[in-house]
Structures are given as C-alpha cells and as structure tokens.
Amino acid sequence: xxxxxxxxxxxxxxxxxxxxxxxxxxxxxxxxxxxxxxxxxxxxxxxxxxxxxxxxxxxxxxxxxxxxxxxxxxxxxxxxxxxxxxxxxxxxxxxxxxxxxxxxxxxxxxxxxxxxxxxxxxxxxxxxxxxxxxxxxxxxxxxxxxxxxxxxxxxxxxxxxxxxxxxxxxxxxxxxxxxxxxxxxxxxxxxxxxxxxxxxxxxxxxxxxxxxxxxxxxxxxxxxxxxxxxxxxxxxxxxxxxxxxxxxxxxxxxxxxxxxxxxxxxxxxxxxxxxxxxxxxxxxxxxxxxxxxxxxxxxxxxxxxxxxxxxxxxxxxxxxxxxxxxxxxxxxxxxxxxxxxxxxxxxxxxxxxxxxxxxxxxxxxxxxxxxxxxxxxxxxxxxx
Amino acid sequence: xxxxxxxxxxxxxxxxxxxxxxxxxxxxxxxxxxxxxxxxxxxxxxxxxxxxxxxxxxxxxxxxxxxxxxxxxxx
Ligand SMILES: Cc1ncc(COP(=O)(O)O)c(C=O)c1O
Numbered sequence: 001x002x003x004x005x006x007x008x009x010x011x012x013x014x015x016x017x018x019x020x021x022x023x024x025x026x027x028x029x030x031x032x033x034x035x036x037x038x039x040x041x042x043x044x045x046x047x048x049x050x051x052x053x054x055x056x057x058x059x060x061x062x063x064x065x066x067x068x069x070x071x072x073x074x075x076x077x078x079x080x081x082x083x084x085x086x087x088x089x090x091x092x093x094x095x096x097x098x099x100x101x102x103x104x105x106x107x108x109x110x111x112x113x114x115x116x117x118x119x120x121x122x123x124x125x126x127x128x129x130x131x132x133x134x135x136x137x138x139x140x141x142x143x144x145x146x147x148x149x150x151x152x153x154x155x156x157x158x159x160x161x162x163x164x165x166x167x168x169x170x171x172x173x174x175x176x177x178x179x180x181x182x183x184x185x186x187x188x189x190x191x192x193x194x195x196x197x198x199x200x201x202x203x204x205x206x207x208x209x210x211x212x213x214x215x216x217x218x219x220x221x222x223x224x225x226x227x228x229x230x231x232x233x234x235x236x237x238x239x240x241x242x243x244x245x246x247x248x249x250x251x252x253x254x255x256x257x258x259x260x261x262x263x264x265x266x267x268x269x270x271x272x273x274x275x276x277x278x279x280x281x282x283x284x285x286x287x288x289x290x291x292x293x294x295x296x297x298x299x300x301x302x303x304x305x306x307x308x309x310x311x312x313x314x315x316x317x318x319x320x321x322x323x324x325x326x327x328x329x330x331x332x333x334x335x336x337x338x339x340x341x342x343x344x345x346x347x348x349x350x351x352x353x354x355x356x357x358x359x360x361x362x363x364x365x366x367x368x369x370x371x372x373x374x375x376x377x378x379x380x381x382x383x384x
Numbered sequence: 385x386x387x388x389x390x391x392x393x394x395x396x397x398x399x400x401x402x403x404x405x406x407x408x409x410x411x412x413x414x415x416x417x418x419x420x421x422x423x424x425x426x427x428x429x430x431x432x433x434x435x436x437x438x439x440x441x442x443x444x445x446x447x448x449x450x451x452x453x454x455x456x457x458x459x
Contacts, residue, residue: 033399033428035429036420036429041398044398048399048402051399063399064400229397230397230429231396231397231428232397241396241397244396
C-alpha cells in the first residue's frame, strides 16, 4: 500500500510516539494538575513537556500560552468565537478550509463582517490585497498558512507586518504546515496560531491547540467551554490565566504524551530537513504528473512556495473514478473531491467536482512517487 | 533539615508550578513540589517548597518569568 493522504492525517509515525502513549497509559495515567500526588504530578509533567516542545517548535516564548485541545478545528473556533464580537470586521482568503469559513459564516450571521480576499487561480495571495481590505473596524486577519487543496503557502509574514501596522490580530491556520514548514510566531508576528496534532506533527488524533501571543489578553477571550481546571476551585467563575482559562475538563493527556514525543522527534530531526525532504519528493511528483498527457496539475511548481500536497485532474475521468482506480487497482490511497474547502476549489477553478489530491509525508520515498505517477499515467491512458 | 527552614511558593495552577521549577533548576535553587500545607488555601494541590534563605532569589526569579503567584509563605 502507498499512503498519499498525509494532508488528512499522517499514517506512519515514529515509534517514540506510540511508546510515549503506552508508557503514559501503563505507568502514569493519572489526572494532570488535579491532585497533588506523585502520579498526578508525573502526568502534569508530561503535559508541560509537550507544551515546551510545541513552544520551541513554533518559536513561542511562553509554554503557558500553548493551549491544548482536540484538533485544529477546535483551536480555530476558540480563536474566532473567543475574540470576535458583533460589529467587528475580519479579512480572510479565498483558500480557506471550512474549519475557518464555517465559523466565520456563523459569526457573520451574528453581526461580524467578513471580507474574503481572492487568491490567484494558482493559489497565491498578494498581501497588498489584504491591506486594501482593512477597515477601521477590522479586528482580525485570518489566513491559512498553506492550502490543503493546492499546497500553496500564503504570505503570513507579510500579513503579520500589516496586522502590526494596523493594530489588528493575525490568526494563522497552520493545520497544513505545523511539522512540515518552519513557523516563527514571534518573528512573523502571529498573534494566534491554530495547529492540529495528527497531520505533519505526527501526533495522534484528538490533539491540537492554539498558541496565544502576548498581544492577546486571555481574560478578554471567551472560552468555548467552562468547567473544572483543577485551579481556583474556590471560584465559580472561570479563571483568567492561561492555559487553564481555555482548558476546562480533563485533557487528552495520553494523546498529548504522544504529541509531545512526536514534536520532540521533529525538533531532533530539524524542521528544515523535513521540509527539504518533502520538497524533493513534491518536485519529483509534480514533474512526473505534469508530463502525463491529459493530466492537469494545479498550484505553483515553485518548491519554495508550496507544501508536498498536490492536486490534479485527469481529462475524461471523474475524480471519483480516478481515486477508486488508484485504491482498487494500484493500492494507492489518495483523497478526491472538495477536501472540505469549496472556496479553494472555486479559486483554482475546480468547483464543484474537485480534484484528486496526493499529499506526501515524511515516510514516503521516491519509489512511492514513481509508482503513483505510473499509476496515474495508466489511468490517464484508459486503464483499468 | 527541619521544616522551619522552608517556605512555599503558592501557585494558581500546576502548569505554573512546572514553569517556575524549571527556572529554579536553571538558577541552582533548591525546590520540591509538595502538597499545599493545610493552613494555606490553594486549590491546585501542589506548591513549590523552597529554602527560606532563598526566598528573595526565588521571588525575583518568579517575577522575571511573569508568572502570577498566590504568594510565598513560610512554613
Ligand atoms: C487547512 C486546514 N485547516 C483546518 C483543518 C482542520 O483540522 P482538524 O481536522 O484537525 O480539525 C484541516 C484539516 O482537516 C485543514 O487542512
């Protein structure tokens, strides 16, 4: 089997991830931060080490401002619903995933104004268009760091400079880049970074979170959930300090143990090395697919401006047929359709049918890529 | 060592205790996570026990970190 659906969820993981989870279940397994006993402290230690690893990976100065949650979607919702109020204006891009678009449309119905800045059909965004869309009441710029459809990377550093200059917040959806692409929340002026644990970070499902910058006052953030935090229990009101304010209820500590081990593994390996390895495979894949008659590849070819997620269509074959043939006849797992991102498909001109998407991971190799290209060539040539 | 020689840093949250103890370790200051003494009110279950002689050094280390604490109390 060749797994090419890493943009949805990673398949192979370093054994350290499983080992950390098994160790947690067998040896720690207490409630982190709730009780003062030795195992509760050991659990709290594991969770705190994961906060430190995540903070280090994203160049965030304070591990206490790493808030864990269930996935990328929850983190994005926490940032948007937690901070936006009726009368506020938001600027976003036409490449966003529904994890951003749907909460924004729901907020729009409650009086938040939303401007969607168009990206080019290649999936590139001109930062000047963001600046032109700002209004006096703009509160936030929300940007996908990289598209889950075409893989293009959006100019978050330029958006960060614009956000600072105009006194607005920048929220970055790093679902597709965390663990695969360098991210510097301080250097790039990212006020809120939403990440998911189960894609390129190589952690388990049920992990993700939000990194909250110094310009955001946690007390002004409305929590998605209220409840027990193991702290300030004498009060019936939610505490104002982080991470407790936004982490009610017992966390997915066993998942966080795995995520922490995964991020530590990535840090040891070096994120630039990961990026280089995946970029080389992406270049090979794009070159191979582009050479097949009848195949159209979307997005930029420039490896400096894209991740290893590649969308394409095959003339005369529906994307569903191609995906099915890849799975049934060639044992290759891809994802076809709209990828939860109708706006992105409208932008690149593939709505409503969508595309076939190959998304490479760190454990793919050149043979996988060559087999996939060969399979697509056969399908484009009429087989099976 | 008798308990007379100690003080505790009372914190809001166990995560805060984790952040503080890392800094104390860097500074070579003695610490131990202990249950909150009965006469002190804090809910988070643990506090950071330090040497009474280190109270001022700990206070400034904590202030530099920017972690808000409940207080430092002698025990
Ligand atoms: C760009 C983008 N944003 C957000 C998400 C949501 O992440 P999750 O499924 O972990 O909630 C995904 C993945 O599905 C994504 O690709």
